[in-house]
Amino acid sequence: MAITPLLMLLDERVLRPRLDHADVHRPDEPDADASPVIIAGFGRAGQVVARILRARGVPFTALERDPDHLDFVRRFGSKVYFGDAGHSEVLRAAGAERARLMVLTVGDPEESARVARVVRKQFPQLPVFATARNRQHALLLKELCVLFGIRETFASSLELAEAVLGGLGVEAGQASRAVQLFREHDEQTLERQYAFRQDQDALVQSSREAADELRLLIESDEELAADTPA
Amino acid sequence: MAITPLLMLLDERVLRPRLDHADVHRPDEPDADASPVIIAGFGRAGQVVARILRARGVPFTALERDPDHLDFVRRFGSKVYFGDAGHSEVLRAAGAERARLMVLTVGDPEESARVARVVRKQFPQLPVFATARNRQHALLLKELCVLFGIRETFASSLELAEAVLGGLGVEAGQASRAVQLFREHDEQTLERQYAFRQDQDALVQSSREAADELRLLIESDEELAADTPA
Numbered sequence: 001m002a003i004t005p006l007l008m009l010l011d012e013r014v015l016r017p018r019l020d021h022a023d024v025h026r027p028d029e030p031d032a033d034a035s036p037v038i039i040a041g042f043g044r045a046g047q048v049v050a051r052i053l054r055a056r057g058v059p060f061t062a063l064e065r066d067p068d069h070l071d072f073v074r075r076f077g078s079k080v081y082f083g084d085a086g087h088s089e090v091l092r093a094a095g096a097e098r099a100r101l102m103v104l105t106v107g108d109p110e111e112s113a114r115v116a117r118v119v120r121k122q123f124p125q126l127p128v129f130a131t132a133r134n135r136q137h138a139l140l141l142k143e144l145c146v147l148f149g150i151r152e153t154f155a156s157s158l159e160l161a162e163a164v165l166g167g168l169g170v171e172a173g174q175a176s177r178a179v180q181l182f183r184e185h186d187e188q189t190l191e192r193q194y195a196f197r198q199d200q201d202a203l204v205q206s207s208r209e210a211a212d213e214l215r216l217l218i219e220s221d222e223e224l225a226a227d228t229p230a
Numbered sequence: 231m232a233i234t235p236l237l238m239l240l241d242e243r244v245l246r247p248r249l250d251h252a253d254v255h256r257p258d259e260p261d262a263d264a265s266p267v268i269i270a271g272f273g274r275a276g277q278v279v280a281r282i283l284r285a286r287g288v289p290f291t292a293l294e295r296d297p298d299h300l301d302f303v304r305r306f307g308s309k310v311y312f313g314d315a316g317h318s319e320v321l322r323a324a325g326a327e328r329a330r331l332m333v334l335t336v337g338d339p340e341e342s343a344r345v346a347r348v349v350r351k352q353f354p355q356l357p358v359f360a361t362a363r364n365r366q367h368a369l370l371l372k373e374l375c376v377l378f379g380i381r382e383t384f385a386s387s388l389e390l391a392e393a394v395l396g397g398l399g400v401e402a403g404q405a406s407r408a409v410q411l412f413r414e415h416d417e418q419t420l421e422r423q424y425a426f427r428q429d430q431d432a433l434v435q436s437s438r439e440a441a442d443e444l445r446l447l448i449e450s451d452e453e454l455a456a457d458t459p460a
Contacts, residue, residue, distance in 0.1 A: 153275050160359060
């Protein structure tokens with residue numbers, strides 16, 4: 001991969017043929033009318049948000065590094081940066097100083113946190129709305145002042161559970177309430193984990209954290225079970 | 231990995247120390263009182279469903295192959311098979327003949343489809359409720375008669391989009407309606423893809439399918455945009 005410090009462009013031998021007709025702006029050619037939304041990471045979640053913004057006519061600028069998503073980005077016809085959102089110059093050129101918010105849908109937790117750190121430091125006025133891979137990632141994003149962070153498989157898992165309860169003969173309203181109760185309980189548990197995390201030494205090993213998390217989840221689930229009618 | 235035909239047990243050198251105190255049943259020791267629910271795949275989605283079932287006191291039997299999830303499975307204290315749900319003997323021993331439903335939360339699309347095929351063939355009476363990785367996986371599961379299949383990041387992506395619209399100043403009710411409209415539109419598009427897929431030669435290359443999917447998505451999103459007030 002040939003990487004230039006500013007652009008982090010993907011290898012031109014790969015990109016060139018695909019980009020000929022795409023509406024590609026270079027981060028070193030700042031744009032007068034910046035989009036109100038920057039989408040960092042154009043995978044499954046980023047694409048859904050982008051399609052909803054598009055349906056409402058809200059312009060966005062997408063930053064994506066994975067060549068697998070290039071076709072989708074390109075066909076979208078929006079402003080596209082094939083850049084690394086973890087670089088402040090790339091973010092600045094994408095309009096981070098004037099954008100109203102960032103959608104952070106980078107799948108890899110470490111990469112996602114790297115972007116969030118740069119935003120917090122360089123563009124502290126830019127609210128970040130994110131997906132997290134799992135609980136640990138969600139906690140990390142919260143620490144990095146991400147305004148909204150939802151675990152990427154959480155909501156679908158709840159819908160699946162509700163359907164499963166229905167399949168077991170639980171009446172619809174009751175299934176819905178059971179899942180809602182669990183959601184509130186689980187989100188409160190996440191808040192407790194967050195408070196606990198901040199009390200801890202920052203360098204606790206992640207394996208230790210996972211064991212603590214498991215114990216906390218099981219204990220707090222038991223409280224919920226005790227409160228739930230069979 | 232030492233694999234026995236029946237169990238597909240993970241390497242005993244890895245498993246043995248962990249299993250000593252776990253409530254592990256072997257699929258070759260069929261259980262008189264089978265659980266009403268079999269959970270195949272105990273990753274993020276499977277764990278959420280399991281915790282909700284547990285809160286309601288619904289027994290389940292989990293089948294998992296990934297050693298990363300063993301600790302979680304084990305601490306759960308339920309009946310655990312470290313087995314491959316793609317083998318009918320394993321499923322039978324897990325109680326597939328008497329179970330009321332299967333939760334299929336195997337992440338890898340090919341592996342997930344393999345399990346669904348075995349269930350359809352060997353246990354056609356067993357309703358399957360599943361998560362899908364993406365649209366193609368969702369379509370495949372539908373073909374395999376999976377009763378309920380939700381894309382694993384879809385619902386969280388919609389919630390993220392709703393929060394983003396809120397962050398852009400869109401009034402809450404309007405943001406909620408926009409996202410609901412998009413959801414209905416997207417699910418209808420999936421139905422159209424499904425109908426289209428059945429008309430096609432079964433051996434269309436997947437890259438061709440991806441291009442078709444993209445064109446269909448963009449065209450149908452344009453219809454939605456035309457119907458949506460700015």
